[in-house]
Amino acid sequence: MSISVLFVCLGNICRSPTAHGVLLRKLSERGLGQRVQVDSAGTGAWHAGEPPDRRAQRHAATRGYDLSGLGARQVESADFRRFTHILAMDRANLADLEQMRPADFSGELALFLSYGSRGLLEVPDPYYGGAQGFEEVLDLVEDAAEGLIARIGLPA
Ligand code: 4NP
Numbered sequence: 001m002s003i004s005v006l007f008v009c010l011g012n013i014c015r016s017p018t019a020h021g022v023l024l025r026k027l028s029e030r031g032l033g034q035r036v037q038v039d040s041a042g043t044g045a046w047h048a049g050e051p052p053d054r055r056a057q058r059h060a061a062t063r064g065y066d067l068s069g070l071g072a073r074q075v076e077s078a079d080f081r082r083f084t085h086i087l088a089m090d091r092a093n094l095a096d097l098e099q100m101r102p103a104d105f106s107g108e109l110a111l112f113l114s115y116g117s118r119g120l121l122e123v124p125d126p127y128y129g130g131a132q133g134f135e136e137v138l139d140l141v142e143d144a145a146e147g148l149i150a151r152i153g154l155p156a
Contacts, residue, residue: 003152004037006079007112008097009089012042012072015123016089017052019112019141021065026145041075043096048072059134080105087112090122115151116144
């Protein structure tokens with residue numbers, strides 16, 4: 001079975017594009033870039049068509065992640081047919097996705113940090129905060145991306 005991962009936050013300009021860029025690079029470092037499809041989306045549509053927040057791009061770039069090519073979009077019901085893993089950044093995102101979930105969706109709908117090891121289950125929204133919030137997003141996302149790759153059951 002092929003694996004496809006959709007990261008979902010509220011605006012799709014801070015947390016989920018960060019997760020998207022981090023997982024893409026970690027997969028490509030392991031030669032797994034062709035095995036897993038990765039995308040991100042927001043439960044809201046306010047920023048549709050926009051690139052990631054400049055602060056998210058800048059902090060990610062200091063760790064070598066290039067988010068500049070990503071563009072925001074709203075999550076849609078067809079995503080439940082396209083993705084095997086739909087991973088929410090916080091409980092509000094998860095609750096919104098559970099409302100949309102088709103009865104026949106047999107993939108995984110979960111909090112992304114359920115794959116992490118830091119003892120937190122939600123990625124705090126950095127949008128209205130300062131630089132430290134963006135660094136914390138990167139710390140949490142890098143840790144959970146490692147856990148996801150370890151547990152996702154990638155074919156040899
Ligand atoms: P994100 O952050 O959900 O991590 O992309 C936000 C981006 C925009 C807004 C809220 C959160 N907003 O209210 O516009």
